[in-house]
Amino acid sequence: MTGLRQQPAAPAAPATGLPRAPLVGYATGSVGMGIWVTVPGLLLLYFLTDVLAVPPWLAGLALLVPKVADVLLHPWIGHRSDLGYARHGDRRRLLLVGCALPVAFAVLFAVPGGLTGAPAAAWVAVAFVAGNLLFAAYQVPYLATPADLATGYHERTRLMAFRMVVLTLGILLSGLAAPLLTGGDTPTRDGYLRMGLLLGVGMLVTMLVGVAGIGRLRRSTATVPPTGGHGWPALLAALRDRQFRWLVAAYLAMSTTSHLVLAAVPYYAEYELGRPELTTVLVAAFVAPALLVTPLWLVVARRVGKQPALLAAQAAFAAGSLVLALGRPAGLPVLLAAVTVLGVSFAGMQLLPFSMLPDVIRAGGGPAGTYTGVWTATEATGAALGPYAYALCLAAGGFVASATGTTVDQPDSALTAIRYGFGLLPAACMIAALLLQRRYRLDTTARATG
Template identity: 75%
Template structure:
C-alpha cells in the first residue's frame, strides 16, 4: 500500500445530486445489458430466418472479442487520465452506444439468413466496444474520487438501484414495443430507436454526474499511465486475482440462471408464461434490498456480507434442484432468495473493486478493463455451460410450434442445470472469496493478513 492510507482516511460525503446523476448512467447501461440478451437470439432465428447454430455463433464471437477489447480500453482510459486528468472523452465516445443499439435491430431490408447474421455480429462487436468506452471509465470513477471505504459502497448502491431500474424497465418495454406476439421486423426497428433515445439521455446525465463528483472529490491517480506494465501489475495483485476470479464464478452463475429460466418454466413447471415471474423474482428484489446490503456491509464489512450473499445463492439454488415436487410457492421463494443474493453480489464486488485499486500498484482503468472483460466472459460462459448441460442430458431442439417429448435425462438436465450447477459454481466463488483479505485493512487500516499468492 502506498500513501498515508488511501482506503480509510478520507471521510468526504458525496452530495445526493451528483450521486443521482452518476447513477443515471447505469439506467442506460441496464438497457444494453438486458435487451440484446433477451431478444436478439429470437430476433435472429424467428424474424430473420437465421439457423440457430449460426445465430448462436453471431452472438458468441462478440463476447469473445470483449475479453480482448476491454483491457485495451482500460489502457486508453489510463492514458487519458494521465494526460488530461479525467476520462471524459472516452465517456462521451461511449455515449454513441445508442446508435449501435438501434443499428442492431435495423438490419437492411431483405437481408435474412447468413447476411443478417453477419450484420448483427459486426454491429454487436462495434457496439460492445462503444459500451466498453463508457463502462470502463464509469466504473473507474469510485477509485478516482477522494472518498473512503463506506462512501464507495454508498456510491455503488445508488448505481445498483439505477441499474435495476434500467433492467426492469427495458425488459418490460422492449417486447411490447416490438409488437408482442405479433412482433415484426419494423417493430424491432421501432423498439431499437425508441429505447436508444432514452439510453442516450441517461448516458449523458451520467457523464454530467461524474463531472460534478470530480469537482467535489477528485483524487490524484493511484498510478500513472497504463499499458503492459500496468496490466502486469494488475494481474500480479493477489487481492485483485481473488476478487476477480470469484466474480467470474458469480457472473457465470447468474447469467446461467437467466438463460435457464425459460427452460425451467416450460419443461419443469409446465408453464412457459412463468418465465416472466421467475425473471422478475430474480431481478426485482434489488430495488428493495440494495440499501439493506449497504447497511449490512457498513456493520460487518463488505467481505463478510458478500460471503453471506454467496452462501444464500447456493442454498436457494439447491432448493430449485428439487424441482416441481417442492411446489411453486417454494420455488418462487427460492428464486427471490437468489434475487436478494444477486443484489448483494452486484453491489459488494463493485464496491470492493475501488478498494483494491486504491491499495494496489496498477492503474484504475487497467483494473476496470480486466474486471469488465471478466464480466463479459461470465456472460458468455453461463449460457454456454447450461447448453452443455442440456446436450449432456440429450435435450432435443425444436422449431416454433413443434412439440418434442423430452427424455427423462433431458428433463433432469433442465432441472439440475438450473439448480445444482449454479450451486456448485457459487460454492467455488465462496471458497475463492474467503482468500480475499484486503477488507479488514480497508475497514480499520494496517497490513492485510497472510496476503499469500494465487
C-alpha cells in the same frame, strides 16, 4: 508511458459524504449499461433460436465469439482511459464515444427480414462486436470513477449503493418492458426492432446524464492523481496483484452464473412452467428485490465487512438455484420464492464486488483504468460464458430450434436440460465462486484503513 504530466497530490477526502445530487446523476448513467447487459442477456439467445431459427450450438457461438475480443479490448480501453486521465484530468472523451452504444443496440435486433439461420447469426455477431466495443468505451471510465475520487472504504460502498439501486430500476424496467415490446407471448421481428429503437432512446438519455453526473462528482470532491504506469507494464502489475486476481476469478464465476440464469428464464417459463408470460414475472422476482435490499446490504457491509456479506450472498444464491432444479412439481409459489432468494443475493453480488474493486485499486496503487479494464473484460467474459453454457445444455438435450409462428415438440431430454440448466448448473458455478472468493484477504485491511 512516459512524458505524461503528473498532477499534484490530491487533498484528503472531505469529512462529509459525497453530495446526493451528483451521486444520482452518476448512478443514472448505469441505466443505459443495464439495458445493454440485461436485454441481450435475457432475449438474444431466445431471439436466435426461436425467432431466427438458429441452432442452439450456433446461437451460443454467435454470442460467445464477440465476447472473446473483449478480453483484449477492455484492457486496451482501460489503458486509453488512463492516458486521458493523465493528460486531461478526466475520462470524459471515452465516455462520450461510448454514448453511441444505443445505435449498436438497435442494429443488434434489426435483423433483415430475409435472414434466418447462419446469416442471421452472423448479423447478430457483427452487431454484438460493435456494441461491446462501445459498451467498453463507456463502462471502463465509468467504473474507474470511484477509484479516482478521494473517498474512504464505506463511502465507496455508498457510492455503489446509489448506482445499484438506479441500475436495478433500469434492469427491472427494461427486463419487464423488452419482452412486452417484442410482442409478448408471440414475439415478432418487427417487435424486436421496435423494442431496440425505443429502449435505445432511453439508453442515450441516461448515459448522457451519467456523463454530466461524473463531472459534478469530480467538481464536488477531491480526486486522486494519476499514476505514472500505463500500457503493458501496468496491465502485468494488475495481473500480478494477488488479491485482485482472486476477486476477479470469483467475479467471473458470479457473472457467468447471473447471465446464465437470465438467458435461461424465457426457456424455463415456456417449456418448464408452460406459461411464456411468466418470463416477466421471473425477471421481476430476480431483479426487483434489489430495490429494497440494497440498503440492507449496505448496512450489513458496514457491520461485518464486504467480504463476509458477499460470501453469504453467494451461499444463498447456490441454495436458491438447487430449489429451481426441482421444477414444476415444487409448485409455482416455491419457485418464485427461490427466484426471489436469487434476486436478494444478486443485489449483494452487484453491490459488494463493485465496491471492493476500488479498495483493491487503492491498495495496489495501480492506474484505475487498467484494473477496471481487466474487471470489465471479466464481466464481459461471464456475460458470454453464461448464455453459451446454457446453449450447450440445450444442444446436449436435443433442443429443436424454430422460427416465429412455428411450434415444435421438444424431446424429454431437452426439457430436462432446460430445468437442470436453470438450477443445478448455476448452483455449481456459484459454489465455485464462493470457494474462490474465500481466498480474498484484503477486506479486513481495507476496512481498518478506511
